[in-house]
Amino acid sequence: MLQSQAQQTVEVSVGRVCTIAEYLLERLVQLNVTSIFGVPGDFNLAFLDYIESHSKLGWVGNCNELNAAYAADGYARVKEGSIGVVVTTFGQKNKLVLHHTFGDGRYDMYFKAAQQVVISHASLQDKATAAAEIDRVITDCVLMARPVYLVLPTDLVSAQIPAERLQTPLNTEPPQNDPETESVVLDEIVKLIEEAERGVIILVDACSIRRNVKDEVFEFAKKTRFPVYSTPMGKTAIPEDYELHGGIYAGVTSRPEVKAKVESAKLIISVGGLKTNFNTGNFTNKISPAQTVELHSDHTRIRLATYHGIGMKHLLPKLTERMQPFKEDVKAIDVPEFTLPVSQEDNDKISHLWLWPRLGQFFKKGDIIVAEAGTAYFGALEIPMPGGSVFMSQFLWCSIGWTVGSTLGAAIAARDMGLPRVILFVGDGSIQMTAQELSTMIRYGVKPIIFVLKNNGYTAERYLHDENAQYNDIATWQGFFLPPMGGTEGETCQSYTVRTKNELSQLLDNVEFAKAEKIQLVEPLMDTHDAPRVLKVLAALLKKAKLEE
Incomplete structure (x- = not known):
């Protein structure tokens, strides 16, 4: 299962009891999943029967598991408020030499391998705890915007469990910030903004998309009238036809006018920054921590001080409330025009x-x-x-x-x-x-x-x-x-x-x-x-x- 933030509706169609398969699929439907990707295999066919007969879910059979994972990723990136789901095979408790294995009796090797790349995992071995484990893992997927891994053994697919938990929506809201610490953080940011006067810019990055704060950061940008720039991985996090969007910043690979504006700013409010090599122009971005406020999903960094547990999802709306609208006419704000005219070349070759x-x-x-x-x-x-x-x-x-x-x-x-x-x-x-x-x-x-x-x-x-x-x-x-x-x-x-x-x-x-x-x-x-x-x-x-x- 892949990313991202979720908004749920609870429309339970099962009775007082349901199978583990029905429970899992109902939770996915509550997260607005309508398509599931994967490849049929000997040991997942019983589960696929439940998908195929479900009135609100569709099966998308891929050519291989790699492509299925890519498809689920693309699905989740477009369908905000949902997640992407991949079904693969296999699992077996008895130590028999079966196909789809190395023939050495190790049936948990795929589960162990997946643990290196997922944020949360569970192997459903006991029907008494299956519902709680499903809820825990799916909640982690949504809250952390990271992949998770569930193992559903064939002999538990149709096991009956109580359906009562399905009446309660999963709690997929990020935790609230500590009020006292959050108040200090807000005071510090507002103070720095006031000191910088009009020398403030907003720099949006990848995790503003992954952590579902695009709306919040755009509201902040519109209220403050601060110029906005994007990193390569933050492209389209802010509408690029917005009048104060100045373009893409990635160190020396940026266009000169963008590089000059970003690096000369008195204060940079970075939202969801991810400082990878390509995203920073091979680490050539000239942004000093002393001139930066970094907003992240689980912490805020103000210059050299870090405030753990202060996440941007709840912080940004409060910061927006604290800001007074600036009265200057938008035309007076010097932002590079984000445009790319068609080159006039003297040949007809496609360049x-x-x-x-x-x-x-x-x-x-x-x-x-x-x-x-x-x-x-x-x-x-x-x-x-x-x-x-x-x-x-x-x-x-x-x-x-x-x-x-x-x-x-x-x-x-x-x-x-x-x-x-x-x-x-x-x-x-x-x-x-x-x-x-x-x-x-x-x-x-x-x-x-x-x-x-x-x-x-x-x-x-x-x-x-x-x-x-x-x-x-x-x-x-x-x-x-x-x-x-x-x-x-x-x-x-x-x-x-x-x-x-x-x-x-x-x-x-x-x-x-x-x-x-x-x-x-x-x-x-x-x-x-x-x-x-x-x-x-x-x-x-x-x-x-x-x-x-």
Whole structure:
């Protein structure tokens, strides 16, 4: 199960008793889960029967477990207030030599392996404690916005337990802050803001999204009229068409006007900061702790002092209440215009310099835009996206292929929510990792627009190390294969290959294409050694760092 914050409704359809499977599924329904991802296997089939017969849940069968996990992740990122769920196999108590094992009688090895990456876990071995354990683990998932792991043995799937607990909603609200400490924290922040006068900026980062404080931080921004900037991992946490949104800050990879404004601020209010290498321009962000207030999910840092247990979810609304509206006209506030004009080049070759701002003209409010780690991510990063759009990337782990499975989950969630378009940007190398899920998209009738940047391999890797190394080459796939995967070309799917700026522009301007009424795949042919501006700057930084080691 994956992220995020949840808002529950309790609509119990079971009686005085229920099976453990029914109890678990009812808790998921209360968290607004409507689709469950996974792969059928010998030891989970009895549980899958309960999913298949459930009136409020749908099963999405994936091509493999890796893709299922990616899909659940994408589903949760789009469907705020819900979580993503993956079902895999297997578990067995008796020491028999069974398939799906190493043949050594160890049936808990998957459970133990999962414990290295989850925030909470349980193996349901006793029906007397099963309901409480389910509630504990799911609550941890929601509160901590981290993955959890549940083992449900086959022989307990249909075990009967009392259903009474289902009448009580799970407590998924973050704990309240200590009032006295919170009061001190508020006083200190307000004092620093008053001393800084108009020299305050807000910097939103990844955990403002993961910890579900986007609304709270936007209210704070609108009330104070402080300029807002985003880190790469905080992109679209604040609507990027907001008049005081100045762009993306990531150290020396930032645009010069953004870098200057952020680093010259008297006070920076950082919300949900995550200081990874790529997120900080390889640690080149010049932000002193002495000029920073950091708001996190479970602590607040004011300059060099840390206040544990003071979380931003409850702190931000109170901080907003304490702020007096500033009277200055918005036009007097000097914020860089977040824009990226289309480059006027003297040739018709599709370049990154031209491609991304041109795509920016294609986006609409409410679009879900997914960008693969690599050239797609670095290119999409600098495009100002319309308000209400959601930018999805996976830039901490950077596992290529993530976006294809994630787009499936995102598209299913978007369909539930009435969001019209999901748009994927992925490289021709990355898509080869998880291309099977294109068939799942067709099978379940979702209709993303997929741009496969065809540049003959791992261009990001070429820039980061050796641009001519053969290990960054890939096998060339001659066109993609939506019809053999179950689609009917021209009816349920459509494929395009575009070789020039003019061909791509005509396609983007095509009204039928923009409607996204069928799954569509576009292959822009691009130069192997071309790359977006941010990738070039970051690659130069990394090479310089290696030389200085």
